Amino acid sequence: MTWSEPPKPLAVVAFGGNALLPAEDHGTQEEQVARARQAARWLVPIVEQGYRLVIVHGNGPQVGNILIQAEEASTKIPPQTLDLAVAQTEGSIGFILQQALRNRLEFAGLPPSVATLLTEVAVDPRDPAFSDPAKPIGPFFTQYRAEALTRDFGWTMREDSGRGWRKVVASPAPVEVLNIEAIEALLKVCTVVIAGGGGGVPVVRGRDRQWRGVEAVIDKDLTSALLASRLEAKLFVIITPVAKVSIDFGRPSQKDLDYLSLEDARKYMREGQFPRGSMGPKITASINFVAETGGEVLITNIDELQEALNGESGTRIGGEPSRFAASAS
Secondary structure, three states: OOOOOOOOEEEEEEEEEHHHOOOOOOOHHHHHHHHHHHHHHHHHHHHHHOOOOEEEEHHHHHHHHHHHHHHOHHHHHHHHHHHHHHHHEEEEEEEEEEEEEEEHHHHHHOEEEEEOOOOEEEEOOOOHHHHOOOOOEEEEEEOOOOOHHHHOOOEEEOOOOOOOOOEEOOOOOEEEOOOOOHHHHOOOOOOOEOOOOOHOOEEEEEOOEEEEEOEEEOOHHHHHHHHHHOOOOOEEEEOOOOOOEEOOOOOOOEEOEEEOOHHHHHHHHOOOOOOOOHHHHHHHHHHHHHHHOOOOEEEEOOOOHHHHHHHOOOEEEOOOOOOOOOOOO
């Protein structure tokens, strides 16, 4: 009888598109390549601890830039739909990260097998988000241009705090990752798989039973939680701008949390402690993962990731209120 080595445990890590394109940068390709190299420096140590790795990145700034480019060229090239812009950034960001990770893995003496998968994520066409699109995306427009875009392309436009008009789209919940089997297959031969970029390309099945893309944005934290659950990840890490989750954030009574039970996370969500535009989606994603798998989530920032993996920083959600068991076994 031939014994094969058991598969290494899986870690899923989610981080925002601003990790590669922060507000202080000019948005050049060179800057994003340099940021990807920095990201590889804190991602590869997770592999060194014995994990296979799935990365889910955000793409908000990058999609916004594509839409700005499209508007500037609109007299020569018709605007494209949002699902295509999401797909483009899955490819471009994936390529930049893939190269940086391959080089860093080689430097660390690890198998440099990295793959990026264009990921389609099914959403429910009856999701309430479609009847009340509220996610602003892309450039600001004058009222005249906004009215033209509404008339010519059916866009939903809303005035934004006196700064102009912006396109708003739905942000439905992810229901199913259509490429889950492909991701599982890649994980058998790859050290790192980059998937679900920007939350994935949102698709729906029509009455004709055919899949098609839709104008929507899926929250990447919710997609990463769905992936982590379906792939039975042992470690689910959400990277944020802050080292720990806090309640009463920004107030004199602010309290940083080392640990949150599933019940407390739900209670604080009901109390409005975690706004939809900041920590809310990350806590919702954590609740989804913990409730479905009984696992644990680690929320922290880039600077303290290593300490958090060692149980010395970050906020743990779910599991037992003891030291986070980060090392693979």
